[in-house]
Amino acid sequence: MWDEPYLETCCRSALHRLCLSGSLGRPTGLRDQPCLERLEGLGFACTGADGRFHATPEGEARRRSEILKLAS
Secondary structure, eight states: OOOOOOOOOOHHHHHHHHTTTTGGOBBSSTTHHHHHHHHHHHHHEOTTTTTTTTEEHHHHHHIIIIOOOOOO
């Protein structure tokens, strides 16, 4: 049974870019901001004190399993 929230293709891409950005994070005002906000609502991203989006451990795990296709 599928028990994870579905991610649209655009949101999977935004999650991948977010994880690639590392500790620097992604700024607001980019074209993928709606996806980053959606990811934040799902717990895969958070907004740091610097006002930038950062991947959460859950987001990193989701990227490993769904985008990189690595076993956990």
